[in-house]
Amino acid sequence: MTDTQSSVSLEGLTEPLVIHQFYLGCLSQAAYLVGDRSTGRAIVVDPRRDIDEVLGVAASEGLKVELVVQTHFHADFISGHLEMADATGAEIGYGEAASTEFPSRALRDGEVIDLGNVQIEVWSTPGHTPESISLVIHVGHGQPPIAVLTGDALFIGDVGRPDLLVAADIPAAELASRLFDSVNRLAGLPAETLVLPAHGAGSACGKSLSSETVSTIGVQRDTNYALAPTMTREQFIEIVTEGQPAAPGYFGHDAKLNRLDRPLLDETEPVTVLDLAEVDSAVSRGATVVDTRPVNEFAAGHLSGSLHVSLDGRFAEQVGSVVPFGAEVVLVGDAPAAAEARTRLARIGFDRIVGVLADVSSVLAAHPDRADRMSRLTAADLAERRESLGDRLQFIDVRNPGEVEDAEVEGAQNIPLARLSAELTTLKPDEPVVLVCAGGARSAIASSLLMANGFTDVSDVLGGAMALGVDATCLVTPVQ
DSSP, X not given: OOOOEEEEEXXXXXXXXXXXXXXXXXXXXXXXXEEETTTTEEXXXXXXXXOHHHHHHHHHTTOEEEEEEOSSOOSSSOBOHHHHHHHHOOEEEEETTOOOSSOOEEEOTTOEEEOSSEEEEEEEOOSSSTTOEEEEEEESTTOOEEEEEEETTBOSSSBOOSOTTGGGTOOHHHHHXXXXXXXXXXXXXXXXXXXXXXXXXXXXXXXXXOSOSOEEHHHHHHHOGGGOTTOOHHHHHHHHTSSOOOOOTHHHHHXXXXXXXXXXXXXXXXXXXXOHHHHHHHHHTTOEEEEOSOHHHHHHOEETTOEEOXXXXXXXXXXXXXXXXXXXXXXXXXXXXXXHHHHHHHTTTOOOEEEEEOOHHHHHHHOGGGEEOOEEEOHHHHHHHHHHHGGGOEEEEOSOHHHHHHSOOTTOXXXXXXXXXXXXXXXXXXXXXXXXXXXXXXXXXXXXHHHHTTOSSEEEETTHHHHTTOOOHHHHHHHO
């Protein structure tokens, strides 16, 4: 299982400043603890729902969290502002353009959050969303900034996407124009100012984010395409509104939930163990079965109709790409896998976990008529199928548009994984289908989705585009 998390205290900062970054690899998401050791006062910025790690670090640093700041209404995960406020008694703060169902403090442009010897200046930096803010950190009144928490305005190597609110009737070009002004304002900070963004490589909140999680304004001026001195507003708008990755269906729901007074996450509740009859009962009322095991185990034998999304990858985001938001979910895997899967799904608002089928191998052995297998093709197998089937073969590339543009698989139709469910009706369920992605993870998910929807001849390509001689190396690590 892979749920890569890092918790790093930034070194070399001016005393008494504390900045702690909490980075979650499977969602490419960063939260921050910013505090003043001399006064013991602190804020938390953009926390996720499972907050124990942040609370533990705050306690070890002798810091009391007084304010939880959200840089914007996040779409890619459920924020932990309510959990943090409940645990600490802290206020919740958003940019002044935000409106929330729960009590929150409007943070105005230019306002200073004063922790004593550490001051945090609020900058309005709209563009990714209207209410987006950045936080400029100083030690001592009137002193040069040490760091800036940029939220989803300025990333390392990229900027936030401005197109997620099109469904809310806010044109992407309008937000992109505002983002141009915001990132240029940030670029005016001193070169040595640390840049601490809310996301890194693999996030669907931008299209070319770096795998680095800390940079400086000077480095970004030199390397980030969006800060090029020759970049015009018109060029910027065109670049940032094109080629963005397909957003999973849950993004719109999460953005709305982050405005609401929703139930708190209870991490201590055990996952119910189910038998096959209980699984069938859940499925009969609309639940989706998600098998969390490694792909080779799923391919060798799985419960017919189940979807494969391995915990080894970007589990929550990928479940959110193929399972309808709000659906009940039955997990397949052992008890530790189920507990981890539930937490990771809770981070994106999938709270309706019915339980887990823990010993699927025994169930399939007792009910072989309920078992199914996956077909996985080598590059040579694919060549034979393309030769023999010709135009009958539906060859689908489930990578994102930017990946396809950079490294095209010849003859493949592009339907990104996040849009595949919505576009199933454009495919022929009785004709052969072969799916490909960058490294083989997303194509396996796509295969299971088609099989669960009655497609009769489905395969995917082992090793993905790289196995076909396509140079997709740079794209495999973040998204697979």
